[in-house]
Amino acid sequence: MAKRRVTQVERRARLGRRHALAAQHRVGTPEAATAAMTVLHATEAPSVYLSVAARTEGVTVADVDRALYDDRSLVKQLAMRRTLFVFPRDLLPGAWGAPSARVADVERRKLVRNVVDDGRAADGQAWLDQVGEEVERLLAAEGALSARQVREALPALDGKVTVSATSPWGGPVPLAPRVLTLLGASGRITRGRNAGHWRVNRPAWTLMSSWLGAVPDPLSAREGYAELVGRWLRTFGPGTEADLVWWLGSTKTAVRLALADVDAVEVGLEGGSTGWLLPDDLEPEPELAPWAALLPTLDPTTMGWRDRDFYLDPSHTAYLFDSNGNGGTTIWWDGRIVGCWVQDPGGVVVPVLREDIGAEGAAAVAVEAERLTAWLGGEVIGSVYASAQMKQARLP
Template sequence: MPTATIDDDQRRARLGARHLLATRGPSVEAVADALVGVHATDPATVYLSTCARLDHPATADVDAALYDRRTLVRLLCMRRTMFAVTATTAPVVHAAAGKPIAAKERRNLLTHLADGVGWDADRLAEVEDATLEALRRRGEATAVELTRDVPALLEQVVVAPGKPYETRQNVSSRILRVLAAEGRTRRGRPLGTWLSSQFRWAPGTPWPDIDPAEARAELIRRRLAAYGPDTEADLKWWTGWTLTAVRRALADVGAVPVGLSTGTGHVLPDDLDPVDRPEPWAALLPALDSTPMGWQARDWYLPTRHRPRLFDTAGNVGPTVWWNGTVVGGWAQRPDGEPVWHLLDDVGADATAAIAREAQRMADWIGGTRVTPRFRTPLEKELST
């Protein structure tokens, strides 16, 4: 039974401080580690989420971390979602959450190819070996360039047969996706701007083997340090694990139960003391940002009444406006790139002024670039017209 309580105000104080929103971070890597990974399903989110938390935001710094220093890497991991995590964190994340997904992706690929083009595991291995050899020769290549070297990648399968949206797809995209999930390839620079989702591919190095139970415990330790208190349901949802695996990892790190406004949460054993309330802060966070998407139970920072305008029907959050740890509105860009926002709560003159300053800060570093979220939400679409 919980012997301590952490109320909603204290949770919001932790969120502001630990997610580098009340006090910004010094580097791209510091932001990624503070969030235990930046959502990367939409490439723009990596840049917008990171720059919202940096003292001196610049897309060039994110590019350098991803493609020059390679201190930030994209992984298919928690909840079968793409995250950008630091290179030092990646082996833990892969062993705890990425490796099981990669194995499932390979099983699905073999079924997909057996039904579509009659390939077995041996044939797939041949094509993969040829693809990796072509990539080693080129150093970096697009999927189209690789199909010139390995014509088998051009074989096609039917996707969604019998459905109105039935289409044919080259096997190359699925094969490259599985190789990346296993760490045998990695995504290089995009073909276009930082908004592009079309990447070049480069050779990868498989991640070192880590005992899965140890990796899960380490991931939960990092998660609780950044997001705690977490309920078991939050952790099950975020990791994609079974409840048994979540409880085992909580036990392995000695997590302590605490009372919440609703239910029971868990924190690390040295994290029971109250944290200081940070100075008032405002933030404009992008669609799919790791903070609003960080918990399954969101009432303590995102009022239920706001969700219909801020989420799409699949549960993806759009751009959000924050004041002192609570979502108070949403934002978008007009066709000319100017940020605009709408408040769903009356937050007063001081908060409105702080939000305006944050919007101007973003306008300054984004330089007129127009970002359209991959998943559109009602308020974002309304504001962007």
């Protein structure tokens, strides 16, 4: 039987509908917006809120806070590619068993080596086991503490250790955040309530068992990757093996095994490459009327694939992504990235287009800019991942 062929137009229709970006397909809660995307990027605090806002109607900052900090139906977890994400609670066991475990293993080995090289301990693993237990005892007694409070309470975590001097990111690095990052990746502790404004990450660390009440067991690595690959295909499919390897920060071996475990089906992609879909998701996607969306820095739609030509003109990449591949703010029209957005000092959202999208497209983008301006209510969002286009268009 010939492989089904999926065109770029169809992929863009799937994106608009499944990512809840087309206006008629928006959802009603932060949980539904997160589930639609599998996970949300959370490296920058505002991205979580703005990614939800783009996919919902009537959802406020307080609603996102409720999901994150009261109901705890959405939980922050370091996972794929050593990146912080917001996960639906039921997907955490898959993360802990697979990508988070992979990150934790890498972080553990580096930290053990650095501690020994710096002369803090002859047995780096024993030292790390001990301080990890001390952190957990401290949080069990105190409930929730900032990284600074943890460091001040535990002298063993004071100071810095030297990371590779040959790396551009080498040199002395504070020790406490690295230990907390490792414990967080391991699922032993988590970022609890935010002590700052919703635009700023100032987490109070707490035990995962205290935060969740009951902590389910991690899945095995094989089960975890299969769970994540299945959800990714539902959200982002069709995608290539290379897309999945990149998104998961994993290996080809793990991805191929997961694709087999979910019975993924090969499809042909316009351009000649091979993509994958779930076996119950092979029907052609209905056409979708043109739609507009304004997405934040590091939005999961922008960052969902390694190969982006079906929604991003390669000539735009240098302007809309930084040198490390981090996507800045984006404007979408009819399933393609066509520019970025910035704000004036009063918080008004100003679209910056890189191509002519016609009167209909420009009008639709203007409506979305007004919607986002109203949602922000005067708050001005900054980013350390500002793209070249954002910097050039920055308003005084």
